[in-house]
Amino acid sequence: MEVREMICINCPMGCPLTVTMNGDRITVTGNTCPRGADYAKKEVLSPTRIVTSSVRVNGGTIARVSVKTKTDIPKGKIFDVMKEIRAARVDAPVKMGDVVIEDCAGTGVEVIATKSVARA
């Protein structure tokens, strides 16, 4: 049996949640509404995040282009994804939505540009 504490982020209430995992059975206490229980279950079973960062641009009007993972990725993969993002380079011009990395860190998720950078 494993017990984890977390704060619900669905609304400003910020309920302190206690999640008890007993094999396949997950119980959530401390929540005031059903959204809290859903959030807690997702957070313990498969927490995911969208990662946003920036990538160096060669020959652009600015030095970095902002990027994001196109969809959310497993939370445990954040630093693997960042490692590839930090190593990446793109040439200007870059258009918003352009794919910067195709399958980032084996997640199957693309990293795309979130702004356009013109050639200097």
Next chain:
Amino acid sequence: MRHHDIVIVGGGPAGLAAAVAAKKAGITDILILERDNVLGGILNQCIHNGFGLHTFKEELTGPEYAARYIARVEEEQIPYCLNTIVADITRDRQVTYINREEGLVTIRAGAVILAMGCRERPRGALNTPGYRPAGIYSAGTAQRLMNIEGYLVGKEAVILGSGDIGLIMARRMTLEGAKVKAVAEIMPYSGGLKRNIVQCLDDYGIPLKLSHTVVNIHGKDRLTGVTIAEVDANRNPIPGTEEYYSCDTLLLSVGLIPENELSKGAGISLNRVTSGPNVNDRLETEAEGIYACGNVLHVHDLVDFVSQEAALAGQNAAEYVMGQNAAQAAGHTIPLVAADGVRYTVPQFLETAGMRDSVTVRFRVADVYKDRYISVYYDDKRISRTKKKVLAPGEMEQVVLTKKSLTEYPQTERITIRTEVE
């Protein structure tokens, strides 16, 4: 002297939304003046996601949110000047600006919309002792350096203040390989959004030290460390609680101040709590035909609300230019009073003659409250109340006043918004 129907000072989220709304309301002669070399304002450096949940029902990054409004400005062919600094605005709506192409120009505006945004409270406003070494940045400056100019500002950081930009930067620096040792917040609660505390600090195991502040800054040329101490209920450091943190970077996220030098120059009175102009329900300042919206009016938590507010200012300015400003008709002015835990209201006045069917009043509370009502009083009569499980200073609240309910009490002399326990 050249004339434009509407001149908008600032091409950030507020200015863009105001321009689009003014165009939609029928004004074609609009000019946006922007000091940066791109439109979009602060959103350009806010590369994290979470923008637009209210406006577009999806989670966008700052640049993506800005791009949607910029695209609409381009589609509508609304003229704008970049690299243009507004030097002066007068009460009778003469706007003087400077840029390289035109030099110094003074134009006359049918209406002016103030959308200059806000700036960060600097170190000098904190009275923190110690030397002035390199390595101390406001969080927004560090954000610009990292996200646009491409510099990692430091390798070991402490962040003072738990405003949203500080929280976002804690995660940003961590992702780029820096070690963020702590976030110190002098108040017993965070000034940032709960979502940011969880996803920027808890996710990365960064401690949030509430009721703590930086009491000393060490290092002569480059920052070498800071001393953090616990504070008492009066925010005075408690002797014996000092703790040393070695670090090469200190980020300050200690509040935002609306940028109102131009408003002051025009003789517009500012509100002591918001540091923004006092406005009526049409978001018109006390100078006729000059409107204000976005962070120059009061600091917002979400850009979605900036866009909403700015669109209203744009529409109202358009109606004013077209001579439909019913606020000039007969009616009376009702002050809105913030009381019992409500720190301020925007707008500060309501003009009954020009009132729309509903008016959104935005405000912030003074402390963290649990299980309280937000109540609206017309003079001494309670008109409505809403139960709130929790209220926090970091999250903007709102109530909606309707013209219908006010017409039932035509003698109302003031409207009070307050929190109530019972």
